[in-house]
Amino acid sequence: MLSGCYIRALWILNNQDFVIFSRKFPVVEKRWHVSCLKESSDDFKYHMLPNDSGFSGAFSDRKKREGSARGFGVRVSQSVKGSDSWVDDPITRHVISLYVNKEEGENNLLWPLVLHIKGPYSILILPLVEPRHLKSYSRMCNTSDCGSAIGADESLSSLLLDLPSITGAFAVAQTIGDIVVGEAMEPEVVVAASPSVGGLLDTLTGSIGISSISARAKPVASPVIAFTISGTTVTGAAMSDAPKMGSRPLDKDVLRSFIASAMPFGTPLDLSYSNISAIKTTGFSSADVPPADRKQPAWKPYLYRGKQRILFTIHDTVHAAMYDRDEIPDSITISGQVNCRAELEGLPDVSLPLTWLASARVESLTFHPCAQVPEHGGDKQAITFSPPLGNFVLMHYQALCSVGPPIKGFYQLSMVSENEGAFLFRLSVMEGYKIPRTIEFCTVTMPFPRRRVVSFDGTPSIGTVSNTEHSVDWKIITNTRITSGKSIEATFSGTVRFAPWQAQRMPPSGSALMGDEDSDLESESSGSLVNVEDYIMEKMIKDLPAADLEDPFNRQAYNYATVSFKMIGPSFSGISIDPKSVSIFPALKAPIEVSAQVTSGDYILWNTLGKCPVAATPQA
Amino acid sequence: MAGMPPKPLSPPEWDSLIDDYNLDGATRLHRWTGGASVPDLCLSSILRKDIPIQLKLHILTFLEHHSLEDSPPPPPFLLRLLDALRSVIQSPSDPFPLKDQFLISTTAVFVTSLSETDEFGGGAPPLCGLVELLLTIINRPNHSLDRHTRGVACECLRQLELAFPCLLSEIAPHLWSLCQSERTHVSQWYVLLLSTAVLNIVKLKPSEASIASISNATIPLVPFNLPQFLIDRVGADFVWKENEICYKELRRVVAYLLDCPQYLTSFGVVEFMGAIIPLAEELELQASLLKVQFSWLLFTFKPLLCHVFLGMYVKFLDSFEGQEFEVASRLLLLCKESHHHLVFRLLALHWMLGLFALTVGEDEARKRSIIDMSLRFYPTIFDPLAMKALKLDLLAYCSRLLSDIGDANVVKGVEVDEVKLFKDGLLSVSSFKWLPPWNTETAVAFRTFHKFLIGGSPHSDSATSSVSALTESNIFDALQKMLVESTSEFKGLVPVVVAFIDRLLGCHKHCWLGEHLLKTLDKHLLPKLNKNYNLGSYFPIFERISENDHVSPSGLLNLLLRFMVFLVEKHGPDNGLRSWHHGSKILGICRTMLVHHHGSSLFTGLSHLLVSICLFFPDLEVRDSARFYLRMLIGIPGKKVKHILNTGEQLPGLSPSTHSGSFFNLQSPSIFHDLTKSSSIASCIYIERAKSLLVKQSWSLSLPNFGTNPDLPGFFDGIRDNEPAGEEQVLEITMSGDTILENDLPHQQKGPLRVMDAKNSEIVNELRRHFISIPDYRHMPGLKIQISCNLRFDSEPLVDEGEKYTAANAFDREDQLPALYAIVLTFTSSAPYGAISSFHIPFLLGSPPKSDKLLSQADSLAIVSVENGHVEEESLKAPVCIELEPREPMPGLVDVFIETNADNGQVIKGQLHSISVGIEDMFLRAIVPDDIAEDDVPSYYVNLFNALWEACETASSTGRETFALKGGRGIAAISGTRSVKLLEVPVTTLVEAIERHLAPFVVCVIGEPLVGMVKSGGVIKDVIWKDSSSDSSLDITCSPTSARGALYLKYFGDEEEDDGGTQITAGRENIGYCHILIFLPPRFHLLFQLEIRDFSTLVRIRTDHWPCLAYVDDYLEALFLE
DSSP: OOOSOOEEEEEEEOTTSOEEEEEEOHHHHHHHHHHHHHTOBTTBOOOOOOOHHHHHHHHHHHHHHHSSSSOOSSOOTTOOTTSGGGGOOGGGGTEEEEEESGGGTOOEEEEEEEEEEETTEEEEEEEOOOHHHHHHHHHHHHOOSSOOOTTTSSOHHHHHHHOHHHHHHHHHHHHHHHHHTTOOOOOOOOOSSSSOOOOHHHHHHHHHGGGSOTTSOOOSSOOOOOOOOSSSOOOOGGGOOOOOTTSSOOOHHHHHHHHHHHOTTSOOOOOOHHHHHHHHHHOOOTTOOOOSSSOOOTTOOSOBOSSOEEEEEEEEEEEEEEOOOSSSOOEEEEEEEEEEEEEOBSSOEEEEEOGGGGTSOEEEEEEOTTEEOOOSOSSOOEEEEOOOSSEEEEEEEEEEOSSOOSEEEEEEEEEEETTEEEEEEEEEESTTOOSOOEEEEEEEEEEOTTSOEEEEOOOOSSSEEEEETTEEEEEEEOSOEEOOSSOEEEEEEEEEEEOOOOOOOOOHHHHHHOOOOOHHHHOOOOSSOOOHHHHHHHHHHTTOOOOOTTSSSOGGGSOEEEEEEEEESSOSSOOOOOGGGOEEESOOOOOEEEEEEEEEEEEEEEBTTSOOOOOOOOOO | OOSSOOOOOOHHHHHHHHHHHHHHGGGGOHHHHTTOOHHHHHHHHHHOSSSOHHHHHHHHHHHHHHTTSSSOOOHHHHHHHHHHHHHHHHOSSSOHHHHHHHHHHHHHHHHHHOOGGGGGGGOHHHHHHHHHHHHHHHSSTTOSTTHHHHHHHHHHHHHHHHHSTTTTGGGHHHHHHHHHHOOSTTHHHHHHHHHHHHHHHHHHOOOTTTOSOSSSOOSOSSSOOOOHHHHHOOOOOOOTTTSHHHHHHHHHHHHHHHTOGGGSOHHHHHHHHHHHHHHHHHTTOOHHHHHHHHGGGGGBSOHHHHHHHHHHHHHTTTTTTTOHHHHHHHHHHHHHOTTSOHHHHHHHHHHHHHHHHHHOTTOHHHHHHHHHTGGGGOOOTTSOHHHHHHHHHHHHHHHHHHHHHOSOEEETTEEEOHHHHHHHHHGGGGGGGTSOTTSHHHHHHHHHHHHHHHTTSOTTOOOOTHHHHHHHSHHHHHHHHHHHHHHHHOGGGHHHHHHHHHHHHTOTTTHHHHHHHHHHIIIIIHHHSOSSGGGGGGHHHHHHHHHOTTSOSHHHHHHHHHHHHHHHHHOOGGGHHHHHHHHHHHHHHHHHHHHHOOSTHHHHHHHHHHHHHHHHOSOHHHHHHHHHHHHHHHHSOHHHHHHHHOOSOOOTTOOOOSSOOOTTSOOOSOTTGGGGSHHHHHHHEEEEESSOOSSOOOOOOOOTTOOSOTTSOOTTOOEEEHHHHHHHHHHHHHHHSOOOOOTTOTTSOOOOOOOOOHHHHHHHHHHHHHHTTSOOTTTSOOOOEEEEEEEEEBSGGGSOGGGOOOOOOHHHHHHHSOEEEEEEEEEEESSSOOOOOOEEEEEEEOBOOHHHHHHHHHHHTTTSOHHHHHHHHHHTOEEEEEEEOOSSOOOEEEEEEEEEEETTSOEEEEEEEEEEEOGGGGOBOOOOOTTSOGGGHHHHHHHHHHHHHHHTSTTOTTTTOEEEOTTSSEEEEOOOEEEEEEEOOOHHHHHHHIIIIIGGGEEEEESHHHHHHHHHHOOSOSSEEEOGGGHHHHHHTTOHHHHHHHHHHHHHSOHHHHHHHHHHHHHSOEEEEEEEEEEETTTEEEEEEEEEESSOEEEEEEESOGGGHHHHHHHHHHHHHO
């Protein structure tokens, strides 16, 4: 039984499918070899790991077969037996298989290869499994039947449950991905004065300061200032995470030294990039004495010394789908996190009551591993945690909005001709919000990814409007302002004109999925023009590229407006921390600062006059 | 071992070498190393001072990689490596990263090179050295500067322990004490080392002697020796449990370890749990203890820790009983947490499904608790499509559980049934209905259809009882409705629906589902479709319907017919291409039906459709193809058609053709090879007369002037052009003076006037009337005679020896019989038969070999009725009709040539046996002019008979008369000949023979007894009947010739005949007369007057073509005397 996470090899490919970095772990490979020898049979035997050229060949073969680097994911008519999409599971876009040296007649199947795409790089990691797992998967993708029934046939689910190494490999892949594109960073912690404070290295250098031993090298890597909210949330335009990818070449030495420390034998033991690079760059001195009474956790190689304080930042992200239709309820959810930075000497425990749990509509709450989780139930919950160094996410939560949506109203867009649309917004911002909040910005964007905006008419009741090639942006609130508890009403009507529609070339993946419809012969005017909208709609969707399985819906198929905003002030989710109730043990005096901010995630106003995606909301 | 130190490589060389190695493996290393040992090369470079540390690290990694190659470095190298390592470790100037990496790489090389099976192959001393070195490093707990190196050394030891279990068993007590004293952050590595070592001890149970107690070390840490266990490879009986103290100690160790996870990193916890769970199992620890210690893992936001918890949960399912809901809820929340990378959210759903599969089983309560959660499985709007797909899977799973449980369910006040789950769930991807078919939503929706559909009938389920249950289920019903509705509304879905059905059809277990869906579409979708150009998009569905033999084609044919009507109506100059396009598509369906359908249900509808297309479709090509298909449908039996039309795909239920290859293949060296010689073709392909000749004609009279060339009129070519004749006529007329010049009116069919008596003129008129209706073959199509034949061929020579029919089934046999296609028979003859048109047979099946036929008859008796067998026989013959246009009525031979295709497309050419043509083939009824009413035909014949009889009198007064033929350009004269023949046959035999062979030519029957006899026979009809009372008068008036003929015979006839005739006439009573008029093409006549007595008959013969008498004699003998 292999319960751990062992990695046989990893490869990093660039967007031309060339291996630009590879690492094999002989110790793990030896294990695989031994277990293969035990289970060896006619149709199963040990194969050496492919070299880089063989691997990149196999990868681009799969890409050809499966339409894209990730693949189809679900079984489509192009899927062939033996391929990943034959298994008919979306996760095969992430856990892939490759056939190596197929032309030599040896069916060398590599599975499970964890595929993580970051920037221009594809990171593939091959964790160790048992031969039976590989055989099972091979059966699954070679079955001649029509696909497994849920919970009844041999399924990928059972395999994945059985293989923590896949989960671990993903965590490794993500970390490596962040490193190769230079995004390995810590969560943001906001102090009232400055927008954010630095990370672990700041802490280290700040605390040690000039007084540090001269022999110690100054950290080379400067602390990461830029930040993104971890996860997939889309932040406001002002903070748009402009792609940094591709601009810098892969720093192989950084990667090698990270791998050497994080998983020297292919067994990952510590993936904290900041800790590892701190150890690499600063090392330890005789001044770093271990604590006398208790063990120093592995995730806290250094202890803080200096001025003590604790900072908390509550960060709500609001996701909303606003329909303004009677038959479809709006959906508003909040995901968020509490970030923390505890600059405390020694190894103290911090205790934090979760008194707000009673009132906030929290659906889920998960914690940093350093936290002692209270026995669930009851209102008097509290968590106790022993904080690591630097910024860290103390907890994540999912919640429903405890107040009304911050931006309400409707958006209507109606195509009056093929190249001209009339639109109308009627919005009310912060309606029903009693407590004043600081709004840094609030922008409404009408994206038209498939049309080129030529011009627009109309003046909003408030704010300014500008347009880019593919969108019209309405900045309702441009400068930071503090709401007074009264709602802001905003209307904006006008017309937007587009360049004439040009049929776009189908992307190859789309056309691959397309049936052999003889479009020119079928071109259907279907009688008189029923309606301009329908006509344009029909025209537009004809060469609509398919959405990725990672998208929630085909964004290009709909008309909608997105709202982005950032507010400072109490959270919408109802989560709050009272500085007075935070206690530290052993007791010490440290100021506690709490800040909260709310940003928008997917905040969408659907065109009331058009089609919109929906999902059933169970009447719970 | 290199005898000479290898030439050192420069840093850039190293870089290139390593790059080369990574790219293509060890094969290209030679040009860098020059044959030197690669590990040695590495070692020497690492020890050099001038190489930058980064490169040294790189070389160390390369050394690791290289150790994966097939040939492990020998033990001496390991020693050298160890020495080098020692020197680096002890060097104060080498930086820690190099030391760390050197430790790691050395350990890796040791692990991969050493094999415990052969006592480390002499590698034990270096291994001991390495362990000793590592132990020295870790034996300084809490030491500051090298703390990280200590961690690395711990990990190296752990890897060695993992590779060689129980390597460290004897020093476990030291490890424990080290672990307890270490307080820096590297304590994790000590903990992991300890837990791994303890686990191996517990698992492998080395002998008691070596580890007496874990708290009291009996063996010093260094020097290190391989434990006896590793050398002996014998596990002792484990005595911890019996030895209370040891057991307690061990529990203490575990208890100590259980407190550690809080200090470990996430991955550290993973490793730790990997050791602690089997340990807990082995030591039979309370699972509740684990539960308390590790529950927090579930509530961290690290998916990996959740997974580790699940691993433990699965191990101790019983202990965690009651916690299922909590675990499932947590997983559900995990998948909702949008800050996680999508893959973890997907994994969470998979884990949940995996857990369900593990835990649910047949437990009703657990099923219900899952159903209670079903509302939480609904996809939400912002879930990525991949998650929507998996959540829909969960709903499909619930729907299966619901159908298992059966009764109605109420979840949180909402009634839940499968259909509701299905419809609600599908809402999240409902845009599949209008988005283009290649969209992801569509793929997800149809994937869900599939999951819901087969949920009740998984592949692993061998029972077939679920079939009816599934078809009757609500979900199936709802799904079908949804498919029909969506497809009728959105034609874009057609390719997807087709792919979906194909997928089901391709599955051995669920092909019936696909068929069922096709039937549903056939039944419900087809009537909904509008008959307009949009219908074109639905053809892929039609294609599937037409391919499936289990779906009745009538609905589709009906629809296509109406679509065809629509196309015909809409056809105009602008949309010719469209019409062609759709027409071709319709034909495509027809073709598919021809290929795939059995049974006659297809025939009527399809032929109707094809006929309509042939007749009405505006496009020529479509019409042509339709005609082609129609001919195939009618002319060629089913299986052969399938083979012809099949363009390569394997047909279901149709065994691969025994005579392999379709028409589209290239010709192959063939089994017909020997048949290309014409002689052998005749031995297996037969053409035979349908009705054999009475006279086996072995000769034919050939007169020198009987030109076969129509351009050279022969002596007997009685027809002349009437132009020269006209001149004659003119002359004649001039001479006679009272004729009217009429040759400027060539179309007026009147002969030259001549002075003759009333009777003669009546005769002449009668003859004129007759001759004018005879076509002049020189200027127009002549009269034709038809000879019916049959064509058949033996299949035996056409089938390989090995492929002889083995199947017992007659039906199969027909399939296996070879066939000939597109047979063209061409005919030539030396006899004057004019040009003979060729004959075409589209298809002919070979007849089975004789022996086999007998067998088959015996075999098939049980199943096939005799009639069936007969029909089958008949179907193996093709009727052939040879049409001759004789220039002379004479027997002859017709040579037959064949040109045809075999099954494999090979062309067969050759001559068959000739067909003999007898005189009786020339017998035709006289042509009746158009102005004769039907009722008057018999009397016309009688009159004609009489006239001809008269005219064929040798000295007839009409002898010099000429008669114009049809068209007016040719004229003919009659020069008669007479003959008699006495037949000594009883009257009954005679009448029978006449009825059988000459019935159409009888024009008159005279004499009461004879009339009675003939009438009762019923074969001869529509002739003039005359009774005996009028006999005498007839003799005088209507048939004077007979009397005079008899008389004449007496005077001038030849003696013999005369004698016979008189004898007979004298000896027997005359029963009656029978007059027979035979027309011989192109323009001759043969007249019989039968004077019938009881036992003999006198046949008086007259003809205007005397050579035929030569055959008539034989013919009459054959006719009556056999």
